[in-house]
Amino acid sequence: MSRKCEQCIASKLNSLKSLSKEELFRISNCKKTKFLKKGGILFDQGVHINGIYCIQKGVCKVSKMGDNGRDQILNFAKQGDLIGERSLISNEVSNLKAIAVSNMEVCFIPKEEIIRDLEKNTNFSMSVLKKMALSLKKSDDIIVDMAQKTVKQRLASILLFLEDQFTKDEEGEDIEINLSREDIASIVGTATESAIRLLSDFKKKRLIELRGRKIFVINRKGLHKLARGL
Amino acid sequence: MSRKCEQCIASKLNSLKSLSKEELFRISNCKKTKFLKKGGILFDQGVHINGIYCIQKGVCKVSKMGDNGRDQILNFAKQGDLIGERSLISNEVSNLKAIAVSNMEVCFIPKEEIIRDLEKNTNFSMSVLKKMALSLKKSDDIIVDMAQKTVKQRLASILLFLEDQFTKDEEGEDIEINLSREDIASIVGTATESAIRLLSDFKKKRLIELRGRKIFVINRKGLHKLARGL
DNA sequence: CGATTGCTTGACCCCCATCAATCCTCGTGG
DNA sequence: CCACGAGGATTGATGGGGGTCAAGCAATCG
Known part of the structure; x- marks a missing residue:
């Protein structure tokens, strides 16, 4: 039996906090909770994720494979983080791979639900926008560090x-x-x-x-x- | 005398194309057109931009200074590109510097106008969201390249x-x-x-x-x- | 014209990627 | 319970990539 999103700590930590009670309730009803063991693949590069993951417990590494076949870790996601939004928004297969580095509990929220909320709820889309703006800044910093x-x-x-x-x-x-x-x-x-x-x-x-x-x-x-x- | 945004090619190339006629008209009335010579600074790191720039003509390099004082070029912006959205959205001073590498003509659109449209017009905010998602993917690629x-x-x-x-x-x-x-x-x-x-x-x-x-x-x-x- | 700025090339050396060998650790099966 | 195998951690040796300093050269500008 899965908990309600309304009572979930994770959803208070990310953009989902901008959703109304009803929106959150609807998500609560269509989300799927998954458990992964350390080493398990949350999603792989090149697949349609068709939704986003909200992380309840545990940590995963987010990586991308370079031309030489070696993975480069780009990020970590932990409790409260949403992952998969980028691919969802640009409507593409994932450019990243996410692998659990500890045992994890994650909730999958289907694409349609998120898209609907993005289009209806400005608070939510602005919150996601802000989150992405922040990521973008972090990426800039990383690039400079890598270069210099x-x-x-x-x-x-x-x-x-x-x-x-x-x-x-x-x-x-x-x-x-x-x-x-x-x-x-x-x-x-x-x-x-x-x-x-x-x-x-x-x-x-x-x-x-x-x-x-x-x-x-x-x-x-x-x-x-x-x-x-x- | 500055042209109307409605007739401007640049605004057809970016997220501004998602705006309604009235929204575009309002922007047309409050925008300021600027001309920069090659080498001119569009904006510097650490300043409040208080708006975004829509590039009409010319190209600028977008860079960030590393701890050692050397600039790392992160991006180029040319006709039709919007720059400054990131800082505007996260409401921070700019983390980047933009310098003209050719003579430029740019339009400055004040912050309030853009924020208002982002909050009112879902098409627009979704378009900006998509643009940022794309940038994020590009950044990921660059990081991997830099690393490997x-x-x-x-x-x-x-x-x-x-x-x-x-x-x-x-x-x-x-x-x-x-x-x-x-x-x-x-x-x-x-x-x-x-x-x-x-x-x-x-x-x-x-x-x-x-x-x-x-x-x-x-x-x-x-x-x-x-x-x-x- | 100097003079300043940018381009080019040489010399030097250190950082780091790569290959190889050994050691450690832990899970598995006999 | 121990042996053993496999994957990870460690250390050594080596060579090349690329950063840095310095000097000479070309080009642009007041």
């Missing part, structure tokens, strides 16, 4: 980012995400070995600690400096 | 892109844009000298020709191959 920063700088930033994003969720529960070295490398945009080498370098400098395969930041200031290239 | 492709591959792509985009405008007039080597390097995301070296390499391989400082592609297939890394 060294791998070391980018890795430092990303360690800080990961620590900020993935510690506790809204309910205060621990988020256990366990990225492989390969994952980390493919966020940074570098070879796995390079990432590993830099990590052990950071460890020597007492910026991070490695317990098992997990990474703990123990000197944020130091990493910040590195990220800026100082 | 070599400077040589990126330069090859960009030469093809520039040739596609900037030869003739809608009226069939030549677009004369004259990018410096530094500009080209800062699209690719590399040092000026590296770009120059690669250009002379491409010339030796008879892929391009250099007449004065202008670059002419004479072997598209060859460049395509290079861009793919073959």
Whole structure:
């Protein structure tokens, strides 16, 4: 038995909060809740998603495959995030792949319902618009970083980012995400070995600690400096 | 004396085409036409634009300054393009800088007018939404390229892109844009000298020709191959 | 005309991708 | 319970890509 959207925390965190009670109720009735295990594919590149996903629990990595066949991680989505809106709006197959990096609970909302609300409810469409504007700015920042920063700088930033994003969720529960070295490398945009080498370098400098395969930041200031290239 | 938006080609090429006659008429009355010389600043990073620009004639480069102080060119805007929507929608100062790379004629449309239309006219807001979705996809592609492709591959792509985009405008007039080597390097995301070296390499391989400082592609297939890394 | 700006080329060296070998860890089946 | 295999993590060696500094050259402009 799935919960109602009206009572759901996730829908309070994203554009769905701009919907009226009735609209939310209608979505509540047509949504489908799915459970994914870590490693499961939420959706793949090139498929029609035909809707959007609202993430209840867990985290997924959003990536795109380059011409050489290697995946580049572009984003993460966690509790409260909506994914799939871009493809839905431009009415195309997905240009991205989404894979769970922890066990997940997500709600699928069919396309027609979202489109209808976008066209009827200006608050909602403005909210989505704002969200996309924000994403666009983030993308700009990433491009500049990719173009101008060294791998070391980018890795430092990303360690800080990961620590900020993935510690506790809204309910205060621990988020256990366990990225492989390969994952980390493919966020940074570098070879796995390079990432590993830099990590052990950071460890020597007492910026991070490695317990098992997990990474703990123990000197944020130091990493910040590195990220800026100082 | 400025033309009416209703008769303007540029407004037929962008989201403004979704506006009703009356909406367009109102914009026509409050818009301000500006002329910029090559090198002129349309807007700078960190300023309140308080509206959007609709480009009538000419081309500008859209860039963002990185932490090291170097500009990264993120985009070009030409006849029919709207710029400034992102900052307008998220109600922030501009995160980008726009500089004319040829003489330009642009129309400034004040914020209030656009916001009003976004909130009243669903066709318009959906059109803007689609435009942004497209930009977002392009950004994703660029990030992947930046992360995975070599400077040589990126330069090859960009030469093809520039040739596609900037030869003739809608009226069939030549677009004369004259990018410096530094500009080209800062699209690719590399040092000026590296770009120059690669250009002379491409010339030796008879892929391009250099007449004065202008670059002419004479072997598209060859460049395509290079861009793919073959 | 200097003078400033942009273009070009050379030299140098470091970052990082790649290949290869080893080690570690964990799940599986005997 | 242990052996063993597979995938991930780590470290080493190596070579090339590309960033940086510097000097010479062309072009544009007051």
